[in-house]
Structures are given as C-alpha cells and as structure tokens.
Amino acid sequence: MGKAKSENQCFWRDAGLPFVELRRVDDGRAVCYERHSHDTFSMGIVKGGRSTYWNRGKTHETGKGSVVVLNPEDVHGCNPVPGGGWCYDMLFVDPAWLLDLQVEIDADAAGRFAMFSDTISHNPVLYSGLQNLADTLINPDCDRLVKESTMVSFFADLHVVLDRRGILRRDTGATDKNKMDRVADYIRAYCAEDVNLDDLAAVIGVSRSYLVRAFKKTHGMTPYAYLINCRVQKARHALKRGERIVDVALDCGFADQAHFQRVFKRLMATTPRQYAMAHVA
Structure with missing residues (x-):
C-alpha cells in the first residue's frame, strides 16, 4: 500500500487492489493539462474552485459538486x-475490472466494456458516493474488504445513475436469507483472517455485487461492517479472559493496537483497557 505525496497533491495505490488508483489534488491552481487520454475508466469530483473541462468536442465549466466521467481513451483536457x-x-x-462487474450485474453485457454516455454530472448522490469512495480508499484504517466492497457498491449503483440505454438494471430477485446466513457464518468463523469479497461470494456462488446488496438487506450492514463487528466481539471475549491488548489486536485481525483501539471504542463506546479493567475481580 502506498501514498506518494507532494506539497499539494498525492497519489494513492495499493498492491492488493491493483485495478484502482486515486489522485487527490488539494491546490490545483498550477495543475494544467494538454489534451490527452487514459487507458482507464476515469472519474472525478471537483471539491472546490473552478475549472474548464473539454471532452467529446464540448467545453464545460466545473465547480464544487461537479462529477466528470471519462470512458477509456476519451481525449480530454482540464485546466x-x-x-x-x-x-x-x-x-x-x-476497464477489465469494471467489465467483470458489468457482467456480474447483467450477463448480456459480456465481452465488451459498456461505455457511458454522460461526460459530466451534478447529481449529488453520485458526488457524495464518489467522495466517500475516495476517502475510504485513502484511509489507512480501512482494510481491503471495506475498500473493495465500497468500490463494488459504488460502481454497481453508477450504472443506474448514468446509464441511458436501459441495460445493467436487471433485478437480482428476492434475497435468499439462507445464503446470506451462510455467508455470515463464514465471516464469524474466519473473521480474524484476510477475508475478501471473492472468498465470500464463492461460499454461495453469487456475484460480488449481488452479495454486497443482499447481505446488507438481510443483516442491516455490509459484509465488511459485519466482519469488523465479529472481530470486536471476538476481542471482547479475549479481553475478559485477561489476554494482553496488543495480542488481542493482532489475534483478532486488526492491523495494530492503535487501529484496534479506535474501532473498539467506536463500536463499544469504551476503550479496550477500560473494558478489560471492568472485569478484573
């Protein structure tokens, strides 16, 4: 995992998520581009200031709340x-990762990346969703499962917001509670390990996008939130047994003791030490 940072901008990437990269620019007054293209699907939000955005022969002025959409190889400029x-x-x-997701949502999309017709949007739901995704990716406290889950959720919803051709909207049907309960059982059993969406989807033979939506509908939280809750509950029992906080943090799947303490307090409204001391006879 890495974040290369200069004075006014940073690039984020993670070897565990090789299909996505993030560029965050805090002051872009000197960031000017000649017309160019990317071999990726690119999407951005303007969080402040204004810029000109040229794509597909049209010039737009962007400001806070704007979302720009770039299909692979779209020649564009932004200044x-x-x-x-x-x-x-x-x-x-x-695009290969996104195509796989498109196929999961609608098998009729197989074989070719479905381009988006919009180049700019001011949809507040889309803006807030992309902002949340960027913040999640760059957050060192979020592990691979929450980042990948947030990616899948956002891009699955993106098709509904932007698509104009009526594809990629097929209803996946009623939630199969028994299947989602099996996933929950798997999470509880392996919560201390590096569980990812592919592992969970394989348990019941469904797509990742279906899993994220159906699990939340059944259990009221995402698979990642359920995993974190299981880790905290596992840690709670270990603390009651008198195990050391640093050992509990690592044994329960947290990155380090500081991460464990932040998550534990968020869910339990007390620190691990306060909880452990309360059970000393």
Whole structure:
C-alpha cells in the first residue's frame, strides 16, 4: 500500500487492489493539462474552485459538486479557471475490472466494456458516493474488504445513475436469507483472517455485487461492517479472559493496537483497557 505525496497533491495505490488508483489534488491552481487520454475508466469530483473541462468536442465549466466521467481513451483536457483554488479527486479504474462487474450485474453485457454516455454530472448522490469512495480508499484504517466492497457498491449503483440505454438494471430477485446466513457464518468463523469479497461470494456462488446488496438487506450492514463487528466481539471475549491488548489486536485481525483501539471504542463506546479493567475481580 502506498501514498506518494507532494506539497499539494498525492497519489494513492495499493498492491492488493491493483485495478484502482486515486489522485487527490488539494491546490490545483498550477495543475494544467494538454489534451490527452487514459487507458482507464476515469472519474472525478471537483471539491472546490473552478475549472474548464473539454471532452467529446464540448467545453464545460466545473465547480464544487461537479462529477466528470471519462470512458477509456476519451481525449480530454482540464485546466483551472484563474482566481480559484481548484481542488479535486480523480479515480482511475481498470476497464477489465469494471467489465467483470458489468457482467456480474447483467450477463448480456459480456465481452465488451459498456461505455457511458454522460461526460459530466451534478447529481449529488453520485458526488457524495464518489467522495466517500475516495476517502475510504485513502484511509489507512480501512482494510481491503471495506475498500473493495465500497468500490463494488459504488460502481454497481453508477450504472443506474448514468446509464441511458436501459441495460445493467436487471433485478437480482428476492434475497435468499439462507445464503446470506451462510455467508455470515463464514465471516464469524474466519473473521480474524484476510477475508475478501471473492472468498465470500464463492461460499454461495453469487456475484460480488449481488452479495454486497443482499447481505446488507438481510443483516442491516455490509459484509465488511459485519466482519469488523465479529472481530470486536471476538476481542471482547479475549479481553475478559485477561489476554494482553496488543495480542488481542493482532489475534483478532486488526492491523495494530492503535487501529484496534479506535474501532473498539467506536463500536463499544469504551476503550479496550477500560473494558478489560471492568472485569478484573
């Protein structure tokens, strides 16, 4: 996992998630581009300031709340408007990964990446969703499962928001509670390990996008949130047995003791030490 940072911008990437990269620019007044293209699907949000955005022969002016959409190989240009503090997040996604997700949502999409017709949007739900995704990816406290789950959820919903051709909207049917309960059992059994969406989907033979939606509908939280809750409950029992906090953190799947303490307090409204001390006779 890495984050290369200069004074006003940073690039985030993770070897465990090789299909996505994030560029975050906090002050883009000097960031100017000649017209160019990417071999990725690219999508960004403007968080402040203004810029001009050229794509497919049209020029748009963007500001806070704008979402720009770039299909692979779209020639485009984006430059700040003088006098404003242009800042933005830009996501770059491997089209092969996104195509796999499109096929999961609708098998009729198999074989060819489904291009988007929109080049710019001001949809507040889309904007907030992409902002949440960027913040999740760059957050060192979020592990691979929450990042990948957030990716799948966002891009599955993206088709409904942006698609104009009526594809990729097929209802996956009623939730199979028994299947989701089997996934929950798997999470409880392996919560201390590095569980990912592919593992969970394989348990019951469904797609990742279906799993994320159906699990949340059945259990009221995402698979990742359920995993974290299981880790905290496992840790709670270990603390009651008198085990050391640092050992509990690692044994229960947390990155380190500091991460464990933040998550434990968020879910239990007390620190691990306070909880452990309360059970000392």
